Amino acid sequence: MFEHIQAAPADPILGLSDAFRQDTNPNKINLGVGVYKDEQGATPILKSVKQAEERLVDDENTKSYLSIEGEKAYRSAVKALLFGKDHDIIAKNRAHTAHTPGGTGALRVAAEFIKKHLPEATIWVSNPTWANHQAVFQSVGLEVGSYAYYDANAKTLDFESMLASLSQVPEGDVVLFHGCCHNPTGIDPTPAQWQQLAKLASKQGFLPLFDFAYQGFGNGLEEDAIGLRTFLEETPEMLIANSFSKNFGLYNERVGALTIVAETAEQASAAFTQIKRCARTNYSNPPSHGAAVVTEILTDDQLRSLWEMELASMRQRIQEMRTLFVNTLRAKGVEQDFSFISKQQGMFSFSGLTPDQVASLKEDHAIYIVGSGRLNVAGMTKNNMEQLCEAIAAVLS
Numbered sequence: 001m002f003e004h005i006q007a008a009p010a011d012p013i014l015g016l017s018d019a020f021r022q023d024t025n026p027n028k029i030n031l032g033v034g035v036y037k038d039e040q041g042a043t044p045i046l047k048s049v050k051q052a053e054e055r056l057v058d059d060e061n062t063k064s065y066l067s068i069e070g071e072k073a074y075r076s077a078v079k080a081l082l083f084g085k086d087h088d089i090i091a092k093n094r095a096h097t098a099h100t101p102g103g104t105g106a107l108r109v110a111a112e113f114i115k116k117h118l119p120e121a122t123i124w125v126s127n128p129t130w131a132n133h134q135a136v137f138q139s140v141g142l143e144v145g146s147y148a149y150y151d152a153n154a155k156t157l158d159f160e161s162m163l164a165s166l167s168q169v170p171e172g173d174v175v176l177f178h179g180c181c182h183n184p185t186g187i188d189p190t191p192a193q194w195q196q197l198a199k200l201a202s203k204q205g206f207l208p209l210f211d212f213a214y215q216g217f218g219n220g221l222e223e224d225a226i227g228l229r230t231f232l233e234e235t236p237e238m239l240i241a242n243s244f245s246k247n248f249g250l251y252n253e254r255v256g257a258l259t260i261v262a263e264t265a266e267q268a269s270a271a272f273t274q275i276k277r278c279a280r281t282n283y284s285n286p287p288s289h290g291a292a293v294v295t296e297i298l299t300d301d302q303l304r305s306l307w308e309m310e311l312a313s314m315r316q317r318i319q320e321m322r323t324l325f326v327n328t329l330r331a332k333g334v335e336q337d338f339s340f341i342s343k344q345q346g347m348f349s350f351s352g353l354t355p356d357q358v359a360s361l362k363e364d365h366a367i368y369i370v371g372s373g374r375l376n377v378a379g380m381t382k383n384n385m386e387q388l389c390e391a392i393a394a395v396l397s
């Protein structure tokens, strides 16, 4: 029965991690997969997470199933983080949140929900976008289109073209926006541009789906929510897929959420029952541990302020590496202008390196970068910076 099955191509990002693991060069550098590294190049467990886990080990008294949508305390904490705890949407019960296995789980449930209940809808993603978006949506049979986003020459947001593309999106379609720290470009709309986009969504009548995987990695927890909160002033309906993989460092616990916002409490409740149905036929109910950790941290003043400090230090370290990278390249005699990298946000930047240069970095220098030239800035450290920039100078010359 299986004889005719061909091997699938390696995942462009996770396949790179496999190749990195197998590389025996002691000086290898991984700037591929989107995982935060500290100054020592490690991805440690946050102190706030460790402390929350210690409490949970002592207090936990069952491993029984969670409900399909997860624990109430977690779901409330997610909403407060997304909207701000005093937002009208919460008071009016217009939003419901389901705890999902990671941000990917949230996107998959959203995809199934859209396919089932908005069957005519095409979903539009930015060009470029996170490598898994198209695949997740196509896996449920959704049509995926792309809208203009990036100006590869200027290394900026091509806002005029973005507006022009989105002006063609018909009523009833779905448009995915990266809430902040756009992956892979590191370029987000400004507050004024978010306003224009929100007004356009309202005029066109498309449904916004926010993918919010990096809250706190851009400018801060509240600041990074500006895009989706601006939209909520203009559009009464929205889907939000958020992830705590990065901002809590809980990558392998698979913790995220899908939130639906509707025009009325009744509509939100009815639609949410359908979201629960998609979750039930997909993974039945979510894994408990990661969400219990997040809830413990978000609802305890001491743990929360420790976490916010840890998050701020991750954010600041990345920003520092951006500046150091640009300065070190310059010091190594690279004439090409990389200053755009210090102006971008979050873990990633598009370097503009060509596929040949990326291949040479891997083959000749044991430096692993995604084929598109996307750099994980969070993989840079003061210790690997000289080696990295020398290698880039070599492949550019």
Ligand code: PLP
Pocket: 034, 101, 102, 103, 104, 105, 130, 178, 183, 211, 212, 213, 243, 244, 245, 251, 254, 255, 256
């Ligand atoms: N969305 C974006 C834009 C991402 O970059 C990622 C992870 O890299 C995800 C979603 C998925 O997050 P998770 O690992 O929680 O599934």
